[in-house]
Amino acid sequence: MTFSADRKVAVVLGTRPELVKLAELIRLLGTAARVVHTGQHYDDALSGAFLDELGLPEPEYLTGVGGRPRAVQVGSALAALDGLFAADPPLAVVVQGDTNAALSGALVANARSIPLIHVEAGLRSHDRSMPEEHNRVVIDRLADVLCAATPENRALLLAEGVADERIEVTGNTVVEAVRDHLPPARERARLLGGLGLTADAYVLATVHRPENTDDPAVLAAVLGELAALSRTLPVVLPLHPRTRTRIDAAGLRPLLDGLTVIDPTSYGTFLALAREAALLVSDSGGGAGGGDRPRPPARRGPPVHRAPRGVRRLRRARRARPRHRRGRAPPPRRGAGRSAPAGGPPESVRRRLGVPADRGADRRGGPARRRGRGRSRSAARRLSRVAPVRPPHPGPPGRGGRRPPAPRPP
Numbered sequence: 001m002t003f004s005a006d007r008k009v010a011v012v013l014g015t016r017p018e019l020v021k022l023a024e025l026i027r028l029l030g031t032a033a034r035v036v037h038t039g040q041h042y043d044d045a046l047s048g049a050f051l052d053e054l055g056l057p058e059p060e061y062l063t064g065v066g067g068r069p070r071a072v073q074v075g076s077a078l079a080a081l082d083g084l085f086a087a088d089p090p091l092a093v094v095v096q097g098d099t100n101a102a103l104s105g106a107l108v109a110n111a112r113s114i115p116l117i118h119v120e121a122g123l124r125s126h127d128r129s130m131p132e133e134h135n136r137v138v139i140d141r142l143a144d145v146l147c148a149a150t151p152e153n154r155a156l157l158l159a160e161g162v163a164d165e166r167i168e169v170t171g172n173t174v175v176e177a178v179r180d181h182l183p184p185a186r187e188r189a190r191l192l193g194g195l196g197l198t199a200d201a202y203v204l205a206t207v208h209r210p211e212n213t214d215d216p217a218v219l220a221a222v223l224g225e226l227a228a229l230s231r232t233l234p235v236v237l238p239l240h241p242r243t244r245t246r247i248d249a250a251g252l253r254p255l256l257d258g259l260t261v262i263d264p265t266s267y268g269t270f271l272a273l274a275r276e277a278a279l280l281v282s283d284s285g286g287g288a289g290g291g292d293r294p295r296p297p298a299r300r301g302p303p304v305h306r307a308p309r310g311v312r313r314l315r316r317a318r319r320a321r322p323r324h325r326r327g328r329a330p331p332p333r334r335g336a337g338r339s340a341p342a343g344g345p346p347e348s349v350r351r352r353l354g355v356p357a358d359r360g361a362d363r364r365g366g367p368a369r370r371r372g373r374g375r376s377r378s379a380a381r382r383l384s385r386v387a388p389v390r391p392p393h394p395g396p397p398g399r400g401g402r403r404p405p406a407p408r409p410p
Contacts, residue, residue, distance in 0.1 A: 008032050010090035010114075012081065014040030014065070014101025016050050017284075020267055022096050022119065023054040024176045034090060035059035038077045038101040039066040053181070053266050060084070070100055070131055077104035085112050096120055096173075098136035106139040119173060121146035122153030181268045188272040195236070195260065197276075202260075203233050204277040208240035212283050216250035223247070223255035226281070230258040235281075236273060238265050 009032055011022055026033045037059035051058070062080040065073050077100065085093075085108055093109035095102035096119040109116040118139050125133050140146055140157060148154040149172040157167050183191070192199060205226055213219050226235050237259045239247075247253060265273070274280055 007089070007091040008034040009092050009094060010034045010036055010085070010105070011094045012036045012038065012101060012105030013059075013096065013099075014038035014077075015099050016267075018096045018099060018101065019050045019054060019056065020177045021173045022094070023056055024173060024180075025094065025119070026056055032091075033057070036062070036081065036084065036105075038062045038073075038080075038104060039064075040073060040077075040099060040101045049264075049266055053268065054177075065101075073100045074104050074107075077101060078107055081105060081108040082111065085109075085114065090114060092117055094119060095139060098123065098132035098139070100131075100135065102139055103135040106142045110142045115145070116143045117145045117147065118143035119147045119170075120149055121167070122148040122150075122157040124156050177267070178271060182271045182275060183268050188276055191269065191272050192276060195262070197234060197236065197260075199276040200278045201233060202277055203229060203235045203279045203281060204273050205235055205237045205259075205281040206240070206284050207237070208243050209283045210242075213243050213246040216246075216252070219243075219246055219250060220252055220255065223252060223259075227255055227258045229281070233278060234260055236260045236262065236277075238262050238270065238273075240264060 009029055011026055011029075011033055013019060013022060013035070014037060026035060035057060039062050050056075062077060065076045065080070068076070081104055089112065092115040093105050094117045095105040095109075098120075102118075106116055106118070108114075116139075121136075121140050121143060123136055127133055140160075140162065144166065146157060146162060146167045147170040148157060148167055149170065151169055154167050154169050158164060189199075203226075207213065207219075207222055207226075211218070212222055226237065229235055235258075237256070239256075239261050241264070247256065
């Protein structure tokens with residue numbers, strides 16, 4: 001891959017998760033990368049430390065963006081980015097995810113007719129109350145190249161009418177970051193010892209989204225449930241500066257008394273804590289996402305407008321126990337009795353190679369098929385209103401329009 005000596009690829013970001021997920025791409029681009037940080041979530045305890053830890057070059061910083069309402073953030077970043085790109089047009093613009101920084105970069109690239117690349121395209125919550133949902137949908141519409149993490153993300157984009165030639169399934173960039181920065185077992189044990197924690201016997205929590213921190217009543221409910229959970233297991237809470245400010249303003253400091261409150265951590269430290277935790281409770285897409293959650297089960301809090309449901313989820317998490325202890329066999333998964341016999345190729349590989357079903361594993365087995373069957377019928381009906389659903393395996397009609405499963409080999 002070669003680039004013009006006087007034109008670079010602008011990587012527009014503004015939050016810690018973007019730094020983590022784009023770090024490997026920035027390193028691959030080398031001197032061709034032009035990193036622009038909008039300052040959406042910037043301070044030395046957050047983004048500054050991450051830049052050093054990830055070994056990234058010093059970005060160009062925008063001013064007057066961080067800590068302001070969403071519309072003001074986007075408007076300020078738009079004006080500043082437009083000035084930068086007018087004076088020095090990049091070869092292309094790369095944005096990641098669904099942040100206000102990503103939306104601003106996408107809009108400026110579109111206005112300036114600069115090719116736009118969207119990393120982590122096709123992610124959908126189908127919850128229009130979330131600002132991030134609007135951001136990611138708009139970015140996907142504007143992007144020239146959409147880098148989808150999974151085939152499911154690609155299928156969602158195709159269902160929305162995105163041209164197939166604009167989509168590339170690339171995998172999740174956070175996987176490399178986790179592999180590179182997860183501390184070894186001895187270092188993790190030393191970290192837990194310093195905090196007085198035992199592996200598989202504590203909860204790791206994060207709370208920082210505006211939906212959960214701006215309303216004092218909602219913030220009090222979340223902290224109260226975490227405090228109740230701490231009576232069963234210790235709860236470790238790396239306290240985000242935004243959350244700390246809201247707690248102090250609302251006079252909720254006493255609710256932290258039962259929690260193990262620590263300062264914001266480095267990325268490696270957070271991975272270590274997540275790896276050894278019995279449970280992860282988070283309102284962060286990055287913290288609770290499968291790619292950067294090394295092992296424990298997660299409970300992700302919903303937005304504030306469903307605060308009672310979020311409190312119910314925390315109560316269920318409070319009663320939940322770890323799935324299994326290290327050294328013990330985990331309990332069988334639901335539906336394990338229908339799993340495929342060992343030896344056959346996975347269904348996705350078999351479809352690509354055109355191998356008949358009776359030469360491979362039982363079509364009803366495999367975690368991917370189980371997840372598909374777990375989707376509620378109502379969700380499937382909602383999706384069918386967006387685009388017709390074609391059965392993945394055409395053939396004689398059976399239940400749901402699919403062929404009956406092939407017989408197991410003797």
